Amino acid sequence: MTIKAVSVDVSIGEAQLLKDISLDVVPGEVLALVGPNGAGKSTFLSALAGDLILSRGQVFYNQCDLSKLSIQERSFYRSVMSQSQPMVFDFSVRNIVEMGWLHQGHGFYNAHFSLATQQVIEQCNITSLVERRFNTLSGGEQKRVHFARALLQLWLPEGSKECRYLLLDEPLANLDIAHELSMLNVIKQSASSGIGVLIVLHDLNLAAKFADKIALFDQGKIVRLGTPEQVLTEDSLSTVYGVPVTVAQTPLTISYY
Numbered sequence: 001m002t003i004k005a006v007s008v009d010v011s012i013g014e015a016q017l018l019k020d021i022s023l024d025v026v027p028g029e030v031l032a033l034v035g036p037n038g039a040g041k042s043t044f045l046s047a048l049a050g051d052l053i054l055s056r057g058q059v060f061y062n063q064c065d066l067s068k069l070s071i072q073e074r075s076f077y078r079s080v081m082s083q084s085q086p087m088v089f090d091f092s093v094r095n096i097v098e099m100g101w102l103h104q105g106h107g108f109y110n111a112h113f114s115l116a117t118q119q120v121i122e123q124c125n126i127t128s129l130v131e132r133r134f135n136t137l138s139g140g141e142q143k144r145v146h147f148a149r150a151l152l153q154l155w156l157p158e159g160s161k162e163c164r165y166l167l168l169d170e171p172l173a174n175l176d177i178a179h180e181l182s183m184l185n186v187i188k189q190s191a192s193s194g195i196g197v198l199i200v201l202h203d204l205n206l207a208a209k210f211a212d213k214i215a216l217f218d219q220g221k222i223v224r225l226g227t228p229e230q231v232l233t234e235d236s237l238s239t240v241y242g243v244p245v246t247v248a249q250t251p252l253t254i255s256y257y
Helices: 041-049 073-079 093-098 113-123 137-155 179-190 204-210 234-241
Strands: 003-012 015-025 030-035 056-061 076-082 165-169 196-200 215-216 221-226 245-249 251-257
Touching: 003 041, 015 041, 015 056, 015 196, 015 221, 030 041, 030 179, 041 076, 041 165, 041 196, 056 137, 073 076, 076 137, 076 215, 093 113, 093 137, 137 165, 137 179, 165 179, 179 196, 179 204, 204 251, 215 234, 221 234, 234 245, 234 251
Parallel strands: 030 196, 030 215, 076 165, 165 196
Antiparallel strands: 003 015, 003 056, 215 221, 245 251
């Protein structure tokens, strides 16, 4: 069971943003999208989320055609954390996190609401923020709150066999090193629990360390797909980024000048 993109094209006006992209997001794996600005990474994530109309191709959620699913049905399969998610109304942090809960009105799930919410708050290390107003937070703190909301959206009771997917567009922007690593560890734990993760990253070394697979994008195409060792090669990175890149193998480390 996967999120599967098959021969996806996206065009806006005369500009073709994605060209013949086929890719699977697999439960239990972290798939990182890397590549230069404008390569199509965020556009592809939006296409997978159902936020863009495809010019060609299809996206399937566990064999269901995405175009035939309502917005509510999509939300049960995947949660999305975009680059920017401003809030017009001055909600509290707790309010924002609780917006991720999809099971209102279901007695069995409601019994787990408080515990699930508290677990996510602690897991994302935002306990000290929950009584704050969201719009008083720094950019990095707001990122952490939206990440907690996205995680709560995917909550399932222990032992559930249903597949869920986490789509993250540059979630590490504005985070300091400690919170960056903390979020990545939570992402890896989520994958270990069976969630399929797609994450857009700019830091190639973090992608090398935390991703199970990497898709290297350039000019709307996937130019390499595989393990970090298969994708992050000196030739491919130097060509795509247009600067000399050095790759050390043990551990896999990327340097550029």
